[in-house]
Amino acid sequence: MEKECKVARTGCIGTCSVGPAVLVEPGDYLYQSVTPDKVREIVRDHIVLGLPVKDMLYKNEAYFQKQHRLVLRNAGKIDPSRIQDYISAGGYSALAKCLATMTPQGVIYEVVTSGLRGRGGAGFPTGQKWSLVARSHNTPKYIVANLDEGDPGVFANRTLAEADPHAIIEGMLIAAYAIGAEKGYIYIRSEYPLAIQTLQKAIAQAKAMSLLGEKILETSFKFDLELRFGAGAFVAGEETAILASVEGRRAMPRPRPPYPANSGLWQKPTLIQNVETLANIPLIVQNGGHWFSKTGTPKCTGTKCFSLTGKISNPGLIEVPMGITLREVVFDIGGGVPDGKKFKAVLVGGPSGGCLPETLLEIPIDYDSLTKVGAIMGSGGIVVIDEDSCMVDTARFFTEFCVDESCGKCTPCRAGLARLKEVFDKITHGQGEMSDIATLEKSGVYIRDASLCGLGQTAPNPVITTLRYFKDEYVKHIVEKQCVAGKCFKTRDEEELE
Amino acid sequence: MEKDDKQRIMLEKVLKEHNYQESALLEILHRAQEIYGYLDKDLMMDISGSLNLPPSHVYGVVTFYSFFKLRKSGEHVVTGCLGTACYVRGVEQIMEAIEQEFKLKRGGSTADGKLSLLLTRCIGACAMAPNIVVDDEVIGKATKEVVTQKIREVLGGVKAET
Structure with a gap:
């Protein structure tokens, strides 16, 4: 008996908790926690005899049912190291469509119609940003793709780059055509060696096929692309800091205006876009902005990738489509908190996001609803916290992170965050006073309102939200010297202080 | 001496590849650190001369980014991921166990220079938290036992009993 079977490497399918995973096509059979022995069984029963090995299949159907995979359309399906795979999945046809049938203005029109907003966190309308850069007469123009995924607990951009690098490159090419740029950079953090490798290979393949460089697809359109590596600085993800870093300087933000759209890299008009935003572009061009705007909510269209981690059954x-509720994400897709523990909070938006209690789980996930309750979309980190964690300690942890990562340029962020940390150290070492709560509240608001860039403006979010939703824990620490989770009041740090 | 020359030739190649562009400073520093292991004063002076940048600029950049090392690290390097997911899932206890067993502090090395313990903010393998990287191998869903055993192995198993 002869059967042909192709074995291919793919990017991440997203079910990290049951890896290694193997997908058998046709039929989308997903096997979990595969070992060399289990592979033999799969080959013998499923491939040769055609009988899927039922007890090894991934059982949690809800994990995929509520998802809507646009950006991750190819993740887990194609071999990221083969440009042919991307092309046969429809890749680069959007670019071809642009070059053959659309004007730059026409492309921008579709992006505006789509309602797409920046996925890096701030949610600025993408089409509007493109028009701003396109309108500038100053040349040359640049594009910077932001892959400096500095938020701890977030790995969506890494997965995208490792699973479907050409989607990013195609998005950049279309953007370059629309705004009139000839040079682009992908700024990627050095902590992601596999993503770097994958992108390098993808760029080389695209160059070899004349999809990058001069005379792209035999037109007069040209675009060149280089990688730039980060070096471990969280603040480099901020849009003016990333420019400084691409230019080879310390990644320190500067005041705006001038906005990068007018004066960016080397004072030239520059479009800065998160890679997840860019990966949406080929779909919008291919299917039209109107098609795209039907997913999600009217003000917040499309989907968003979330890294689901912490104390959760299916990390x-x-x-998911915008507008899905937090409860659906945490309980239906994520499977809730494991080991019979009690859900306590969910941190949305990375280290400068907000800690939200169970009562707020019904809110829809979109930029505006999240901001209203004190969280942010950020880069899409969702960390579930259970009863074993102390909210005061959690807020202290994030404050410490932001103290470390503050670039030191502006005083509210540099000095203010250090002050917050001092107060946290006091409280978690049993020396807290009730007046400390007011100090935290007041300083948090000052830092938020007076800092220069997004880092400082959002850094107090965990403090402000834990004070808003979990004040009783602060009071317990201060008055009764008690930590509900048994995390605080250790003496090791005191020794270190000497 | 010979080895130094070879490293310098490699560095020159990197500089040339980047056309001695100031804007490629970060890439050049990355490669220089790969070649030499760390960035000492002479090397930074060398790079500043080659790129025609003030030494203060190069030093400023090197010290701003946490990835660049000014000192040689141990023969083996253990890196604890202190990202949010790893923190929530108890990486702290593993770090403490490593510090105790191998008698070193985070950010430092053992007295014999065999082992360094570093911290990183996130390696992006959050669904496998907690993560510890031993040399270049990522250990996901790490426990104290697995990690300390692994470290003993890379150190040659000698230290285990003491």
Whole structure:
């Protein structure tokens, strides 16, 4: 008996908790926690005899049912190291469509119609940004793709780059055509060696096929692309800091205006876009902006990737339509808190996001609703916290992170965050006073309102939200010297202080 | 001496590849650190001369980014991921166990220079938290036992009993 079977490597499917995973096509059979022995069984029963090995299949159907995979359309399906795979999945046809049938203005029109907003966190309308850069007469123009995924607990951009690098490159090419740029950079953090490798290979393949460089697809359109590596600075993800870093300087933000759209890299008009935003572009061009705007909510269209981690049964990378509720994400897709523990909070938006209690789980996930309750979309980190964690300690942890990562340029962020940390150290070492709560509240608001860049403006979010929703824990620490989770009041740090 | 020359030739190649562009400073520093292991004063002076940048600029950049090392690290390097997911899932206890067993502090090395313990903010393998990287191998869903055993192995198993 002869059967042909192709074995291919793919990017991440997103079910990280049950890796290694193997997908058998046709039929989308997903096997979990595969070992060399189990592979033999799969080959013998499923491939040769055609009988899927039922007890090894991934059982949690809800994990995929509520997802809507646009950006991650190819993740887990194609071999990221083969440009042919991307092309046969429809890749680069959007670019061809642009070059053959659309004007730059026409492309921008579709992006505006789509309602797409920046996925890096701030949610600025993408089409509007493109028009601003396109309108400038100053040349040359640049594009910077932001892959400096500095938020701890977030790995959506890494997965995208490792699973579907050409989607990013195609998005950049279309953007370059629309705004009139000839040179682009992908700024990627050095902590992601596999993503770097994958992108390097993808760029080389695209160059070899004349999809990058001069005379792209035999037109007069040209675009060149280089990688730039980060070096471990969280603040480099901020849009003016990333420019400084691409230019080879310390990644320190500067005041705006001038906005990068007018004066960016080397004072030239520059479009800065998160890679997840860019990966949406080929779909919008292919299917039209109107098609795209039908997913999600009217003000917040499309989907968003979320890294689901912490105390959760099914951690992994998911992509859901905007407007889905937090409860659906945490309980239906994520499977809730494991080991019979009690859900306490969910941190949305990375280290400068907000800690939200169970009562707020019904809110829809979109930029505006999250901001209203004190969280942010950020880069899409969702960390579930259970009863074993102390909210005061959690807020202290994030404050410490931001103290470390503050670039030191502006005083509110540099000095203010250090002050917050001092107060936290006091409280978690049993020396807190009730007046400390007011100090935290007041300083948090000052830092938020007076800092120069997004880092300082959002850094107090965990403090402000834990004070808003979990004040009783602060009071317990201060008055009764008690930590509900048994995390605080250790003496090791005191020794270190000497 | 011979080895130094070879490293310098490699560095020159990197500089040339980047056309001695100031804007490629970060890439050049990355490669220089790969070649030499760390960035000492002479090397930074060398790079500043080659790129025609003030030494203060190069030093400023090197010290701003946490990835660049000014000192040689141990023969083996253990890196604890202190990202949010790893923190929530108890990486702290593993770090403490490593510090105790191998008698070193985070950010430092053992007295014999065999082992360094570093911290990173996130390696992006959050669904496998907690993560510890021993040399270049990522250990996901790490426990104290697995990690300390692994470290003993890379150190040659000698230290285990003491």
